[in-house]
Amino acid sequence: MKYKIPRGTQDILPAQSKKWQYIEQKAHDLCKRYNYQEIRTPMFEQTELFARGVGDTTDIVQKEMYTFEDRGGRSLTLRPEGTASTVRAFVENKMHGWADQPVKLYYIGPMFRYERPQSGRMRQFVQLGVEAMGSADPAIDAEVIGLAMDFYRELGLKNLKLVVNSLGDKESRNNHRNALIDHFKPRISEFCGDCQSRLEKNPLRILDCKVDRDHELMSSAPSILDYLNEESLDYFKKVQQFLNDMEIPYEVDATLVRGLDYYNNTAFEIMIDGEGFGAITTLTGGGRYNGLVEEIGGPTTPGIGFALSLERLLMALDTQGVELPVEQGLDAYLVTMGDQAKEAAPKLLHQLRKKGLTVDGDYLGRKMKGQMKAADRQQAEYVLILGEDELAQNSVMVKTMATGEQELIKLNEIMEKIGK
């Protein structure tokens, strides 16, 4: 085989694409109910947008971006996530001036990260993302979380765990950050190299270090929750109250950290429990980003959103044995015998398709038995047999595959027999 698919990408073949269509449609329907509207942004942007928007210190920017130069010498990057692009579009199209606020948007599309592929992690993967901009009401935090949970629930996914945390506002974060540095600094040499470099750059991330997770300073580390100022704490409590009201179970995990720099206040993840799933259990990640719009060059505008992976969703549905109600099978399969009947096939097939039926016929010159097998394999509800006899009577033999019964039907009455 001369050409091979690029690493970390996949071809989605028909058996799978049916499922994709189903969950994508589900996403569109659900977002509509929540009154989120679709936005489609380019799959690549100026590199600087992601560097600024996602954060220079993040792994995404430091080592995972697909960056290239175009013929005009511009540095472009395949989008590694959707929020930065959405915010850029928000600012560029002056959505902050729209009459309807907040602006509630969603997108479904491929994202790209240069990483070592692994179960649940591809170099090209599809995210459903939701962003609500223009409101700092905790009710919308709860709405966004509720939307994600509803999506999974309606698809039949179980054993989900919603984890929420608050990263606090700028003041709270700074106080906490300083407390963390004070806590770890005296004994930072006991920690791994990554943690040592995290100390100054992003001490929060020391908390989810896997290497040093059992170090005594971990459990005794200052919790962000103890550093939330009154406003942040009040906000967090309201989000929780709304979740309670909506009867959405959740856990508060003070160590939940978002990897991207733009988050503040609400942060959440939806994870999947249970066996059979790989090491990666996060299905959805999201949170509030009140400083991002300004960072990208727009007016001060609060925002919140999440992104979830469709690949991981499909994987989760699979491990839980959830069967999606995907349509399959033909309404009818046309079997022809003899040259005359074969000549008549295109016209008949075309007419049936115009009436809205899903039909197919033979294009390999197979004999009747072969055509019948094909009809059976493709789960045709009816087989239409057209031979010399039927042709002579301007009719077709209609066989109901489930029962084996068959009946000679006039061509102009065929829809009355097999129409839906």
Next chain:
RNA sequence: GCGGUUGUGGCGAAGUGGUUAACGCACCGGAUUGUGAUUCCGGCACUCGUGGGUUCAAUUCCCAUCAGCCGCCCCA
């Protein structure tokens, strides 16, 4: 970026330093001039991820490389 593991027909899967690379499924044809099951018969890999090397000889040994899978890091 690092580690482990795997790479034989459409799929699953044996196999050996040496004439013709098992088998199963699927598919195609025939037995059955017009009917989906079963059965029987026949067909279906100049080739064993790719490129080198060792050898009289390599799918089998060695090296490299690519890719899949799994894990670390991190995330969706």
